[in-house]
Every structure is written in structure tokens, then in C-alpha cells.
Amino acid sequence: MNRQKIKIGVVGIGHLGNYHLQKYAKLENCKIVAVADTMLERSRKVADLYSCTAFSDHRDMIGLVDAVSIAVPTGEHHRVARDFLAAGVDVLIEKPICATLEEADELLKLAREKKLILQVGFVERFNPAIMALEKVIEKPMFIESHRLHPFFERGTDVDVILDLMIHDLDIILKFVASPLTSVEAVGIPVLSSKIDIANVRLSFASGCVANITASRISAKTMQKIRFFSSEGYHSADCQKREILSLGKRKNDSGQVEIYSNNIEVGSHDPLEEEIRSYVNAVISRTRPLISGEDARKSLDLAIDIIRKMKTAEVI
Numbered sequence: 001m002n003r004q005k006i007k008i009g010v011v012g013i014g015h016l017g018n019y020h021l022q023k024y025a026k027l028e029n030c031k032i033v034a035v036a037d038t039m040l041e042r043s044r045k046v047a048d049l050y051s052c053t054a055f056s057d058h059r060d061m062i063g064l065v066d067a068v069s070i071a072v073p074t075g076e077h078h079r080v081a082r083d084f085l086a087a088g089v090d091v092l093i094e095k096p097i098c099a100t101l102e103e104a105d106e107l108l109k110l111a112r113e114k115k116l117i118l119q120v121g122f123v124e125r126f127n128p129a130i131m132a133l134e135k136v137i138e139k140p141m142f143i144e145s146h147r148l149h150p151f152f153e154r155g156t157d158v159d160v161i162l163d164l165m166i167h168d169l170d171i172i173l174k175f176v177a178s179p180l181t182s183v184e185a186v187g188i189p190v191l192s193s194k195i196d197i198a199n200v201r202l203s204f205a206s207g208c209v210a211n212i213t214a215s216r217i218s219a220k221t222m223q224k225i226r227f228f229s230s231e232g233y234h235s236a237d238c239q240k241r242e243i244l245s246l247g248k249r250k251n252d253s254g255q256v257e258i259y260s261n262n263i264e265v266g267s268h269d270p271l272e273e274e275i276r277s278y279v280n281a282v283i284s285r286t287r288p289l290i291s292g293e294d295a296r297k298s299l300d301l302a303i304d305i306i307r308k309m310k311t312a313e314v315i
Contacts, residue, residue: 009064009065010034010068012073013035013045017037020275036056036058058083067092067278068092074098120294129238142227143226144211155216159194159309165212176204176210179205180204183200186309198305223237232246
């Protein structure tokens, strides 16, 4: 596989699937050989664009591809990914990994048994602003995040927690790296039958507290996350891909002063970086940056949050 191009397939040719195809087409070590969508006409349209084969059934791609991207609705993640993993094909699946923990566990087991790459598409982990935070954050003690979007029909097959908030849950679990001690959550449906706006308060054994808001019924888009700690304040704007990082130090007079950290923020495209990272994991046979095990942790928390919202339970 190191000497030949990786034969790529994409399942689900909607909003995200089309973006995946664009990024694969830029990589010299990849060749798009097949696409699949239940709407065959959609498959055929992009197949003409990328000179590959179109299918309506993803299983027809098996035997033709080395690795796939799966960008189907969440409820179909398990079924589609299981078919490819069982056939020995590496998988990049859009977040969340699955709709249930039982489904996620089956995929993880298959990937382990067959020594396959299973990466999950938490694209915000590849956001230049989030990656720059790794240079300054040591021990966050308070986190505040807002992920607010206007309403779109796309994504409303799941609650806003699995649609939007799960990005921030993944980021927070990564940076805090401490056991959860309590979860408080409220949320309501507004424009769909699922929860459309939600607020969550997480407490960790380290003493860190995170306050998280997600909405898909907002007039404007906001994707910001702020970290407060004894060493300073760090704010990432995921939409603008910018960070503000402030530290503190004592001046010559012994007084504490605030200074700005001069942190370089990359200019790369997050999805292109995600796809590149996946392809590198496939080639090198190494653990992906965001593994199935990582994605299971955020799914576990998201499911707990949804349960608490729907039962008004707080522990």
C-alpha cells in the first residue's frame, strides 16, 4: 500500500460526502474508485466528476476499495461501517461513531480483531485554533463553550447533543483528561422533534467545571470555546480559526501583569487535515489521531446527557 495509491470509496454523497471527495481528490497517494448513495442518480453525478464507479448499495464497493469514508445519517453508521470492517476495509466514519454504545462496541471489536483503522470524523480537533491551544493549555479549571447555528433540516435526525455539542464534548474530554464527577443537563425541542437547544454543566475530579451550550435555532453562528486556568485565559474561535491567549507574570517590580501569548495558528483546512491524517494512518498502520475508543468516550457522555435531559435527572 505504500507504493500504490490507496483505493478510496465514499458512502453517502450529501453535504459532507461531497467535501470528503474534494479532499481525497487533492491527495496524490489516493485514488477515488467508487461512491455509493441510496439515491443512485446522486452517485452517478459525482462518479462522472471523479471518474469512478457509482453504486446505490455500499456493499457493492467491497473488493474494490482499501479504505472508505462514511457520511451517512447517524442511524446508519453501524450497519454500513460493520459491513466494511467485516470485509477488512479501513473506515473513517463521521461523528458520532454510532447511535448507541452497543453499536460502537461492536465496531471497535471488529476493528481490533481485524487490525483495521477506525477513525472518527471530529473535524474540530483538526481546526488550527484548537490545535494551537495544545501549546498553552496545561490544567484548565473552567471551560465555557458556545456552538450556535441557524436551523437546517440536515442533522435533525438526532438531538443537538449528537449533532453539534459532541464536538465540544470531545475537545473538553481531551483537554481536561480527568474523570467526570457530575453531569447536569437541560434541553428542549423547538423546531424539530429532537432536542434543539441544550445547556450542560460538567464537573471533573480535577476540580474543572465546564459549561456547554449548543443550539441549532440561533440567528447567527458562533463556535467559541474558552479555557480559564491559573496560568491564563485561552479563547478559540473555531469559525474564524483564531485564538486569543493571555498569560500572567511578575514584572520587575514584583507586580502581576497580563501579557499576550504569541501563538502561531496554522492556516490549513481542517477537513483536509483530517482526511490526510486518516490516509497517513492507513498507510503507516498506526493509531489514528481520533480513534474509535476516543469517539466512544464522547458518545457515552452524550448519551448520558440526553438521558438526563429527557428524565430531568441530575446526579
